[in-house]
Amino acid sequence: MVKMCSFNKLMAILVVAMLVSFEGSRAFTFCNMSEDGLTACKPSVMKPNPSDPTAECCKDLSAADLDCLCGYKTSPVLPGFEIDPTLAMGLPAKCGLTPPANC
Numbered sequence: 873m874v875k876m877c878s879f880n881k882l883m884a885i886l887v888v889a890m891l892v893s894f895e896g897s898r899a900f901t902f903c904n905m906s907e908d909g910l911t912a913c914k915p916s917v918m919k920p921n922p923s924d925p926t927a928e929c930c931k932d933l934s935a936a937d938l939d940c941l942c943g944y945k946t947s948p949v950l951p952g953f954e955i956d957p958t959l960a961m962g963l964p965a966k967c968g969l970t971p972p973a974n975c
Contacts, residue, residue: 903940905932916966917950917959930967938964942975 900907909932916925925933942961944950950957964971 903937903944905936905941909933909936913963914955916963917955919956919959922956922959925963925966929963930969933964933967934969938969938975939972942972945975 902910905913909929912926912932913929915923916929945957945961947957950960961971961975
């Protein structure tokens with residue numbers, strides 16, 4: 873189990889490293905969210921004391937590909953960045969957005 877957890881974290885790091893390297897000099901985006909938007913939303917999806925989402929977070933989240941973000945619900949990528957998947961999946965509703973039906 874420990875080896876699998878380490879492997880999942882390693883894979884998450886490799887995926888992010890590949891995304892960054894493919895982006896080159898362009899700004900980093902993830903599911904149509906900018907790096908600034910991800911940074912603005914991170915305090916709202918971290919345990920133990922998540923904050924309410926900021927206006928900047930909600931603005932960037934409104935432009936995000938929510939189906940894409942939902943695809944990470946069970947992925948080891950989010951916990952690898954100290955993001956709680958349950959809090960992350962609840963963020964659209966906190967911003968007044970309609971989450972995808974299958975999320």
